[in-house]
Amino acid sequence: MPRFFCTLLLLCLTLNAHADSYITRLLNKPVPGGVAVVDLGAAAQAPKASYQGKPVLVVKEQENWLAIVGIPLTVQPGNHQITAGGRNLPFIVGFKKYPEQRITLKNKSQVNPDQAQLKRIEGELAVQLKAYRTFSPNLPSNLLLDKPVNGPLSSKFGVRRFFNGEERNPHAGLDFAVPAGTPIKTPAGGKVILVGNYFFNGNTVFVDHGQGFISMFCHMSKIDVKPGQQLARGAVVGKVGATGRATGPHMHWNVSLNDARVDPAIFIGAFQP
Numbered sequence: 001m002p003r004f005f006c007t008l009l010l011l012c013l014t015l016n017a018h019a020d021s022y023i024t025r026l027l028n029k030p031v032p033g034g035v036a037v038v039d040l041g042a043a044a045q046a047p048k049a050s051y052q053g054k055p056v057l058v059v060k061e062q063e064n065w066l067a068i069v070g071i072p073l074t075v076q077p078g079n080h081q082i083t084a085g086g087r088n089l090p091f092i093v094g095f096k097k098y099p100e101q102r103i104t105l106k107n108k109s110q111v112n113p114d115q116a117q118l119k120r121i122e123g124e125l126a127v128q129l130k131a132y133r134t135f136s137p138n139l140p141s142n143l144l145l146d147k148p149v150n151g152p153l154s155s156k157f158g159v160r161r162f163f164n165g166e167e168r169n170p171h172a173g174l175d176f177a178v179p180a181g182t183p184i185k186t187p188a189g190g191k192v193i194l195v196g197n198y199f200f201n202g203n204t205v206f207v208d209h210g211q212g213f214i215s216m217f218c219h220m221s222k223i224d225v226k227p228g229q230q231l232a233r234g235a236v237v238g239k240v241g242a243t244g245r246a247t248g249p250h251m252h253w254n255v256s257l258n259d260a261r262v263d264p265a266i267f268i269g270a271f272q273p
Helices: 002-019 022-027 115-132 264-268
Strands: 035-041 049-051 057-061 064-070 078-084 087-093 100-103 153-155 160-163 174-176 183-185 190-198 202-210 213-223 236-240 251-257 260-262
Touching (some): 022 064, 035 087, 049 064, 064 260, 115 213, 190 213
Parallel strands (some): 100 160
Antiparallel strands (some): 049 078, 078 087, 174 251, 183 236, 190 202, 202 213, 213 236
8 A cells, every 4th residue: 555655646746747847837828829738748759749630849858748739819718639649638728818909000001901902912821821831840949939139028919909990810929119120030040931021011031940830020121031041049030120011110020839820928938827
């Protein structure tokens, strides 16, 4: 009997130690627009995992593999699951209420584009969605990300936005209030997979950090990189501007996991429940 309780105690301590692991403490924010860290157990090779039919980032911490799952803003709170190694592994998505933001734009076409502009927007969206769905085999250089710029936040992730009184898509990234011309640095190493000038986003750069972990920077005044270019952590991708649908100079940064836009604040230690 004493041996049984010793074994049980050891198991509990092991589980608690893993549940309180560094990656779990850093990233496990399972809400719409957040991230779930799911334990895949020990294995000789990295298991392949998917969520909603899309491949998921898998990393190793000590002896266990962990799935780092991006949760779309549109997901309903409740029971969810990923698939890994022929198993369905559950996790729970909690509730999070996002604030509202009301913005007035002088250029009314940026709220209600005409037919020609809508056609352009549709084509640009398809190109950008393809970039978000990139899944390269390499692992990210780091999961604790650097801020692309040093400055205060001016708009948080997930904010419900109303332009000239009309509701549009929620804010899919973080905005930093910094002057035009401020250098923007990639928060982790990666490969430039898309560069362009788009109707809403203006001058835009996508960087693939590996396994569906993507950064997007937009509204830039200048782009300093080219598609296919390999970047070290901290490399300059361009400069802050106000191109596209912007009321003034600022740095907008999106983070995507398994084609789900998630709160970048999670990765810089600034997440607020």
